[in-house]
Amino acid sequence: MALRVYNTLTREKEDFKPVNPDKVNMYLCGPTVYKPAHIGHMVGPVIFDTIKRFLVYSGYDVKFVINITDIDDKLINKANELGTTVEKLAKEMTEDYFENLATMGVDSVDLFPYATDHIQDMLDMISTLVKNGHAYPLDGDVYFAVEEDDDYGKLSRRNIDEMMAGTRIETSDKKRNPADFALWKKSKPNEPAWDSPWGPGRPGWHIECSAMSKKHLGETLDIHGGGLDLMFPHHENELAQSECCTGKPFTRYWLHNGLMQAGSSSGKVGGGHDRHGDLTEQKEAQEADKLSGSKGAASVKHLFEVHHPETVRFFLLATHYRSPIDFSDERIQETGKGLERFYRLFETYERVSGNSFYDLKASTTKANSVDLSGEPKAFFAELAQLRDRFWEAMEDDFNTGGAIGFLHDMIRLLNGFIAEQKLESEKTAAAIDALTTGMTLFKELSNILGVFTKPIEEEGADDGLANDLMELIIALRANARKEKQWAIADQIRDGLNALNIVLEDRPEKTSWKRG
RNA sequence: GGCGCCGUGGCCAAGUGGACUAAGGCAGUGGAUUGCAAAUCCACCAUUCGUGGGUUCGAAUCCCACCGGCGCCUCCA
Incomplete structure (x- = not known):
């Protein structure tokens, strides 16, 4: 039997045939590093780490890239809020992310490119798009023109006109089409900025993935992954700008993982959330809950204080990757x-x-x-x-x-x-x-x-004294058992049980462990 | 309003046209083992896959309707 994968682009399971028969290039949309990772951020990495392991096992030569988006509006806002710099915040959160990946056993990633290291690559792409009529500058911004892309919307299966009917897209700005999205954004004073042919600014949200995947994996990717929530607009836009830039298919197989869902009985893992104040605050709290709070973990780190990482990994893999995962402590x-x-x-x-x-x-x-x-x-x-x-x-x-x-x-x-x-x-x-x-x-x-790869560390590693004491107790109990003094033997065992120590009598000898 | 997903035993969950008389886990029941336990093994535990129709020789799997849950449609992985 050959490998088959469900391709979001076609909405069908297809035979897996990479561009190059022996090689697989895979790209997973990584985090915007502006806040600590929560459990939802680990779903993609764990699943695609497993996918890579299986592909390698199957004989493919796989290159796996996860990007780090370290420049973005969210970062700028958060840094301002915290009174720190974008660089510092990004560095901190990137470290947090890496730490969590390591803890989860995600170690098959070949490269983590940073957006800020690829500004020139992005500018090159944007220039190409402007030159070939797929993008247009406007007051220091550059927008992608969705109407110039005949098959815009093919991934998420929506068309521009219907989206307009949705009424939620602002139609008041100067863009040619309200669905046009920014490739480049003019910077305001005191914001991180890079020089560009259109003046100082920073990249829009989607272009970094197009530029970095192209640079490190080529113009056509075999596998592009990410959470289902990224299908639109992020992946749709990546797809549009990449294909309009290169004229080649951007990705052969789009794999989208299901999202973490808050179980009604969940929410014990994360901390509580302050829910006071005005409507805006309430809205923000709801938003926070949606992503982290009652959904489970205030942070992955917090989750690991309660559960062993291997258990969490196993938990994530127990459900099919495309299904939503009902997360709860229980x-x-x-x-x-x-x-x-x-x-x-x-x-x-x-x-x-x-x-x-x-x-x-x-x-x-x-x-x-x-x-x-x-x-x-x-x-x-x-x-x-x-x-x-x-x-x-x-x-x-x-x-x-x-x-x-x-x-x-x-x-x-x-x-x-x-x-x-x-x-x-x-x-x-x-x-x-x-x-x-x-x-x-x-x-x-x-x-x-990616499970059972190394021994799980015993909590509160036993010192020699505990071992010696247990051996003594077990020897005494063995004597009692030999004399058929069951009451004494059972008293010892029950007493140890109460101390969360379990005895297991075997033919050769009795062993003990913490329960 | 638009796009899309889901509903399988007490709970979680795989299976998405024929080997399904529906994996596996948790919980539970009976037995073997044990001095009694623990652990382990064996057996049992959904004639049924949200409901009602339809297509088919054949449906949990396809189509339609309905009920229920959910996601996205504003820079959430």
């Missing part, structure tokens, strides 16, 4: 509960084999996937079948939710094998080898999702 907690079964399998594997799951060397390409041709045949055949289904799910428009289902199936298969072979008590080299093969496959597949 949902994530449930995800966390489900993950424990994965971690227990890893512990069990380490206990019976002496090897850490995290140290297993898994293949990073489909072509070199783990060899399942040997013995035991039945076990390997089931592994191979789950692997096939996992691949099929991922090839079907990156169905991570379905793929995760097969990972769960694989857990049961592996646990079943451990139980059936009695590996906790009777270790045979052949059986452990077979298990290791299975675990290696598991790692190979979970790596694609």
Whole structure:
């Protein structure tokens, strides 16, 4: 089966065929760095990070770019509000963004170009557009003329006339068509400005993506991603200006991820919001809620104080990328509960084999996937079948939710094998080898999702004293059990449970862990 | 008003014309195991996919209507 992707441009699932058969260029619209990232900002990066991992796994040479928009009206306003400079604010927020990406395990991005490093590239494009009649200067601004673009609106499927009927676009300014959008904006005093043929100013919102994607990935992108909210006007405008500039198709496959939604019962993660004052403030508060507040996280950082990042990543991937994700604390907690079964399998594997799951060397390409041709045949055949289904799910428009289902199936298969072979008590080299093969496959597949790539750090790492004490207690309880003094043994176990310590009696020895 | 999305078991969720007599998770029930537990395994848990029509040999999947939820249409990822 070949990879198929849903293309927003055609509204259909299509066979994936990049411009160059072996290479994939993908561009994801990054953030305007004017405020701390909230959970919604992580959806795209996590999904496209996973998409890149899968493409690389499938044998493609992938270049993945996320832009940083570090000049924009929102930045200017926010910086003024905070009494800082645009540069400082942008730098701070960019660092915040990078930190969050790293925490979420998004590490496949090849380049983060900055808008302010590409002003000349933007000016070049704008000049071309002015020259070929697709844009016109007006009092120091430069506007893109939507009427000069015959297929303007093809991505979001709207036409200019209907948009006018919407009445929400201001029709009072001097633009030729109210839908014309700014490529270049004349700067006011004390605003960041760059020289241009039309006087000092700054780029409009959309041009930076056109310029940077063209420079770093070429005139035709294979994949262009972003949140569904960006489809119009941002992507529509990018598309229009790029194609009018180069005369070539801008993007082969437009992939849009669904947006975070506030569950009615959510909102416990983020902080509360002040809701007093006049109407304007109320409106602002609503706007803030829409993006961050009751939607979940005041910031990603805050979210990570409550939930492990791996849980959050897994949570995001459990739903198909195009669907809206119903975000709530309870949902994530449930995800966390489900993950424990994965971690227990890893512990069990380490206990019976002496090897850490995290140290297993898994293949990073489909072509070199783990060899399942040997013995035991039945076990390997089931592994191979789950692997096939996992691949099929991922090839079907990156169905991570379905793929995760097969990972769960694989857990049961592996646990079943451990139980059936009695590996906790009777270790045979052949059986452990077979298990290791299975675990290696598991790692190979979970790596694609970017989960379980490294051990999760234990909270409040245990000092030696706690370990020694626990060993003593367990030894005492073992004696009691040997003497069949169940009351004492149970009293110890129950007492420890009350301290959030769980004992697990196994054939060889009793182990303990924090609950 | 325009463009578009969604509605699958108690909850989350995959599946979008035939292998669906609908994955998987959480919760729950019964059994195996255990001194009893925990963990693990096995079994059960939607004759049904918002409602009503229609197309088709065949529909959760396509069409129409309706009900319900939501997004965008002003520089939100």
